[in-house]
Amino acid sequence: MKRLTEASGPVEIHRARWLVPVCAPSIENGAVLVSGGRVIAAGPFQTVKKESSPGARTFDHGQAALMPCLVNCHTHLELSGLKGKISFPQPGFGPWVKRLFELRAALGPEFATEGLRLGEEEILRSGTGLCGDITNGGAVAPLCLTGLERLVFVELLGFNLNSLEEALPPGMKIEEVGAIPAPHSVYSVSSSIISRGKDWTRSRGMPFTMHVAEHFEEIEFLNTGKGFCRELLEGLGRFDPSWKPPGKTPVEYLDGLGVLDANTLLVHAVHMSDSDWRLAAARNCRAVFCPRSNRNLGVGRPGIEKALSAGLNCSLATDSLASNEDLGLFGEAGHVLDNYPSIDPREILEMITVNPARSLGRAGEFGCIEPGAGAKMLAVGLGRGVSRSSLPGALIEAGREGAWKWVSNLPT
Numbered sequence: 356m357k358r359l360t361e362a363s364g365p366v367e368i369h370r371a372r373w374l375v376p377v378c379a380p381s382i383e384n385g386a387v388l389v390s391g392g393r394v395i396a397a398g399p400f401q402t403v404k405k406e407s408s409p410g411a412r413t414f415d416h417g418q419a420a421l422m423p424c425l426v427n428c429h430t431h432l433e434l435s436g437l438k439g440k441i442s443f444p445q446p447g448f449g450p451w452v453k454r455l456f457e458l459r460a461a462l463g464p465e466f467a468t469e470g471l472r473l474g475e476e477e478i479l480r481s482g483t484g485l486c487g488d489i490t491n492g493g494a495v496a497p498l499c500l501t502g503l504e505r506l507v508f509v510e511l512l513g514f515n516l517n518s519l520e521e522a523l524p525p526g527m528k529i530e531e532v533g534a535i536p537a538p539h540s541v542y543s544v545s546s547s548i549i550s551r552g553k554d555w556t557r558s559r560g561m562p563f564t565m566h567v568a569e570h571f572e573e574i575e576f577l578n579t580g581k582g583f584c585r586e587l588l589e590g591l592g593r594f595d596p597s598w599k600p601p602g603k604t605p606v607e608y609l610d611g612l613g614v615l616d617a618n619t620l621l622v623h624a625v626h627m628s629d630s631d632w633r634l635a636a637a638r639n640c641r642a643v644f645c646p647r648s649n650r651n652l653g654v655g656r657p658g659i660e661k662a663l664s665a666g667l668n669c670s671l672a673t674d675s676l677a678s679n680e681d682l683g684l685f686g687e688a689g690h691v692l693d694n695y696p697s698i699d700p701r702e703i704l705e706m707i708t709v710n711p712a713r714s715l716g717r718a719g720e721f722g723c724i725e726p727g728a729g730a731k732m733l734a735v736g737l738g739r740g741v742s743r744s745s746l747p748g749a750l751i752e753a754g755r756e757g758a759w760k761w762v763s764n765l766p767t
């Protein structure tokens with residue numbers, strides 16, 4: 356059993372009927388040795404106990420399963436004040452955007468910071484320890500709550516703009532706020548902003564995230580230059596009359612700009628052709644699916660099975676409370692369990708833990724219970740009839756029912 360040196364201070368052994376490291380096979384009667392907020396060792400209880408220091412305190416979680424905390428790699432916490440204000444299902448992307456704009460316009464300047472506070476609370480209550488969060492600029496503030504890590508992306512907008520500075524929220528200096536630029540989508544920013552955003556993230560080894568192929572209107576716009584996206588841009592005074600539609604899919608278009616690689620997150624990816632998936636796989640892109648948001652906006656059903664069989668690293672995320680009923684990844688995973696019967700529940704579990712941790716560049720710290728990883732874990736309560744093979748599905752079901760608690764590094 357691989358083992359690190361214990362830090363000074365309290366040493367804890369967490370024992371449970373099941374240990375689900377995610378990156379390694381599950382262990383019956385397993386345990387995790389924790390010290391200084393890190394996992395020191397994980398394995399069979401007797402082995403962990405034998406190798407721990409004499410003063411280690413044991414916490415027995417009974418019939419539960421220990422698993423890593425969840426990782427949500429696509430949220431917009433600042434929209435959390437809109438929870439329950441938009442009814443689902445919406446009749447399509449266009450009507451939803453119009454409703455979103457109306458609601459945002461009606462809210463005051465404190466909307467984003469108040470939303471961030473509400474979102475932090477909700478996402479922590481859902482068992483998430485790390486999120487990739489997108490702001491329009493109003494919510495780059497440090498977190499109020501401990502226990503949650505937030506990788507902040509600042510959305511770039513401007514179809515008729517060319518520089519990163521212009522596409523950022525007014526007055527923002529990206530280096531000063533410690534955030535990562537993220538072009539919104541192929542229909543809301545120019546090709547030069549997409550390229551410059553990628554150059555910025557590539558030179559720093561950081562993730563590059565975009566909404567890609569979310570709705571049919573995006574496909575229509577790149578093909579014909581017409582439809583809802585054109586009308587939206589014209590209404591906002593953002594359309595560039597010299598622009599010619601490339602006649603490509605979003606993935607082909609992004610590939611032509613040279614921005615697809617292993618640090619590129621394709622968020623939503625609902626309207627993807629088979630050749631799009633082959634291209635995304637050849638470039639080693641990461642796919643991020645938000646299937647409940649897609650259902651709620653009536654934009655379609657993402658082909659998660661196709662992405663998995665093409666070999667992409669796939670994650671599940673919730674998007675915002677403007678398009679989802681909650682920020683819970685157990686709920687998102689349960690939706691996939693119900694609606695994608697050909698996907699192995701073990702893979703669904705990876706899509707809410709280790710895969711998003713990899714996509715955010717935080718593998719080794721989040722997503723697996725292994726020596727050196729952070730010790731933010733969940734204890735999920737299970738019934739007695741759970742076998743090794745039924746464990747991943749049972750975990751998701753119990754998580755969806757709320758039968759879990761934080762184990763260590765308890766959020767405050």
Ligand SMILES: [Zn+2]
Pocket residue numbers: 429430431566674675
């Ligand atoms: Zn989004």
